[in-house]
Every structure is written in C-alpha cells, then in structure tokens.
C-alpha cells in the first residue's frame with residue numbers, strides 16, 4: 001500500500017501518486033480506448049478501482065475532460081468508496097462570473113455524485129495579470145469561498161502550465177493547493193514557483209509528470225538507445241518524486257498493469273538526491289563545481 005504524506009496546509013494525507021482523470025474522459029483510438037461505449041466505460045471505471053485498490057487516494061479531473069465524461073465515470077466508480085478518496089476537479093476562469101462559477105461547481109457535484117469536492121481548482125494555462133485580477137476581485141474567488149462556507153468544496157487551488165505566471169496567485173494567500181506542470185523537459189517550476197509554493201505551505205501536485213509522453217517520443221527519434229536501456233517513464237516519474245517540494249505526481253493512467261507498475265515504483269523509490277537542490281543557473285552550477293574541487 002502506498003504511504004501517505006502531508007499535503008501542505010490542507011493537512012490532508014495523500015498518496016504521492018494520483019490518478020489523472022484526463023484519459024478517463026475521452027477517446028484515444030491509438031490506445032483502443034473509448035469510455036463512451038459500454039465496455040470502454042467499464043474499463044475506465046476499472047482503472048479507478050485498480051488505482052484505489054492499490055492505495056492511490058487522490059483523483060484529479062475537470063469538467064472539460066470528455067465534456068463531463070471523466071467526472072461522470074469517477075462519480076460512478078466511487079459509489080460506496082467516496083469517503084476514502086480526495087477528489088479534485090476544476091472550474092474555468094475566463095469569461096466566467098460569480099454565478100457561472102457556482103453553476104459549474106454544481107454540475108461537477110452532480111456528475112461526481114457527491115455532496116462535496118475536496119479540492120476545487122481554477123483551470124489555467126498561463127495567467128495574465130488581468131486573469132489574476134478577475135479571479136481575485138471580480139467575484140470568482142468569492143464564489144469558491146461561499147461554496148466552501150456551504151460545505152460544498154473543502155480546499156481552493158488553481159492549476160498552471162506556465163509557472164512564473166502563477167506567482168501572483170501563489171503569494172495571494174488565498175489558495176491551499178497548486179497544480180503545476182513540472183517534468184524532465186519543462187523545469188520552469190523548479191526555478192520560478194516551487195520555492196514560493198513551499199513557503200506558502202501549499203499542497204503541490206504536479207501535472208504531466210511523465211511529460212505527457214513527449215520526452216519519450218522525442219527520445220524515440222533522437223536517442224533510441226536510451227529507450228532500449230531505460231524505461232523513460234520510470235525516469236520521468238523518479239525525477240518529479242525526487243523533488244522535496246512536490247507532494248503528489250498526477251499521472252494519467254488507463255490500465256491496471258500501468259497503475260501497478262507506477263505504484264510499485266513509488267513504493268520502492270528512495271530519492272538518491274533532492275532535485276530541489278539541483279543547481280540550475282549557470283553561476284550556481286559553476287559555484288557548486290568549485291566547491292566540489294579538492295582544496
């Protein structure tokens with residue numbers, strides 16, 4: 001069973017591996033995956049059950065994944081098991097009002113067949129300063145605070161692909177959870193956001209920890225021997241888990257074997273080094289090398 005860690009100031013106890021809900025919602029012909037058919041929906045529900053049975057207690061989804069289908073699959077899969085799972089979903093922030101935020105959360109609650117959402121996140125890519133102003137001052141955050149007071153959501157968060165654009169929201173003091181893109185090939189979070197997130201004691205969950213398969217595809221063309229020698233999915237997951245500022249890796253998974261493999265890896269992995277301490281600016285790299293030279 002997966003050990004649990006403290007998820008920042010939420011004080012939730014979460015597994016370091018989460019089930020990413022994106023694949024649960026939509027069709028992927030190359031993978032022979034269609035959760036809109038009867039058998040496909042059963043397979044998607046099976047993935048949720050396999051994850052819970054293996055000790056994963058965090059599931060991330062969004063209304064836009066399969067136009068509500070991911071939330072609906074998760075809602076059905078969690079029948080009788082809701083209490084033991086941290087359910088995180090999202091709400092848009094562009095062209096939204098206080099009322100439409102409330103409506104979106106109400107629809108998510110219905111599809112998820114639950115009375116509460118553990119983590120509600122503004123669903124973002126890159127935040128402009130105007131986005132930040134609208135979220136904080138034009139009623140969007142207020143809607144979530146009201147929903148929290150009503151017991152319909154427990155913790156407030158936001159998601160971001162571009163780490164530096166998230167800083168104003170991180171330091172606003174209004175959020176409990178940050179979901180951020182961070183992986184072997186997108187390391188902006190390491191430089192621009194994770195220290196601030198740790199200082200704010202946010203629960204930190206990483207999206208696209210396996211690079212969404214991009215690094216592996218690049219390696220296929222540029223360094224095919226790497227793939228013969230190593231499982232590059234394993235390397236990617238280890239990279240994220242080896243950063244002490246990251247609590248949870250949110251991995252998109254469909255198959256029980258894939259879930260079992262990632263769970264086994266999380267269970268057995270002892271980071272050889274804290275990636276948070278890896279020097280990433282040129283001057284830091286040179287300084288570290290100088291320090292390592294014998295005097």
Ligand SMILES: NC(=O)c1ccc[n+]([C@@H]2O[C@H](COP(=O)([O-])OP(=O)(O)OC[C@H]3O[C@@H](n4cnc5c(N)ncnc54)[C@H](OP(=O)(O)O)[C@@H]3O)[C@@H](O)[C@H]2O)c1
Nearest residue numbers: 020021022060159207208209210211212233250251252254
């Ligand atoms: N803005 C946002 O809020 C945002 C944006 C993107 C993602 N997310 C969240 O983050 C989650 C993860 O992102 P993601 O799914 O794009 O990327 P990811 O987790 O980096 O990669 C998922 C891919 O990795 C493959 N995979 C996983 N474990 C594997 C293993 N052990 N061996 C081989 N392949 C393996 C999966 O293969 P299969 O296809 O074969 O299953 C899938 O194609 C999403 O599901 C979603 O919840 C949020």
